[in-house]
Amino acid sequence: MPELPEVETVRRGLDRRVTGAVIRRVEIFRDSCVRLMPGGAAQFRDEVTDMTCLSVARRGKFLWIPLGNGPAEDAEVPEASLSAHLGMSGQFRIHSAEAMPEPHPHCRARLSLQSGAGDLTLDFLDQRTFGYLHAEELRQTEDGHPAGTGTLTPYLPQSVAHIARDALDPALNVAAVVAALGRGTRGIKQVLLDQTVMSGVGNIYADEALWRARVHPTRPAHTVSFRAATTVVESVQQVMADALKAGGTSFDSLYVNVNGESGYFARDLDAYGREHEPCSRCGASIRRERVSGRSTHWCPSCQRRYAPRRNSTAVRAKTPGM
DNA sequence: AGTAGCACCTGATTGC
């Protein structure tokens, strides 16, 4: 499930049942679900089999399980990382050995785990196959803070090193994010979606945060004031915290937690998916338009499109309406 | 350096 609140819901579900368990068997049903490893599925199987899951960690939408050779102790230096990204449609499902169904048609991999509470299977499902698994090395974070949510250690997988800390990370450098949101020629929504500035924001919560902050999604970043950019960051943090409380947003069975259950935030969305419905703040009709390939929603009354100030000497092209 | 565009996939839904 794509954005931060959904991935965090999955992380919590995994953490409760997987931490401390030992990976005993790996079945790969579709080789291409293992990426970023020269040896592919076979190498993945070799590197994770018989390793212990020390914890389940997350930064933005990236998940990883620090692996060790002995009993689970999150304080120790992990030997390796079992890393995962859910892409657009990835899911993890956990079943106890007694109640294990046949693998779902979209099941790409199944891990069999031995835990203190009994044997489990961990299925990785992914309809659109943009998600993936891999095993890799970890490295220390530069700031020495914990690498993300769900780990106390500063050890971060190599593949996550280029991703900024996420919106709900206490170690996030908010001032740097605010500065970045006010820089460049891209629209502010594009900057919000840039995972190297601040991670975890996807298409739904970008639209929601900008609606809350009353900022138009295509407004060029360099025209956004310090004050407005600050409000945008705070709105991102608030909307994600609200969504997390509701167990994330889901529209259908593609987006569920590790037990296959849906979250409830969809009914609390104010902009995303509400084209032609009245703005819950002012009543104007919510608009939708494709902006660089992504469906973008906003209130044309609360979120004014940027219109450069008229210049008496220059003749300007007519700016399109809202 | 910063940014836009496209490629990577499957499946459900919409429109002719």
Place this chain on the structure above:
DNA sequence: TGCAATCAGGTGCTAC
């Protein structure tokens, strides 16, 4: 009814 076009919540590579 059947088939094609369109849409879906992400990331990363390439080329300008």
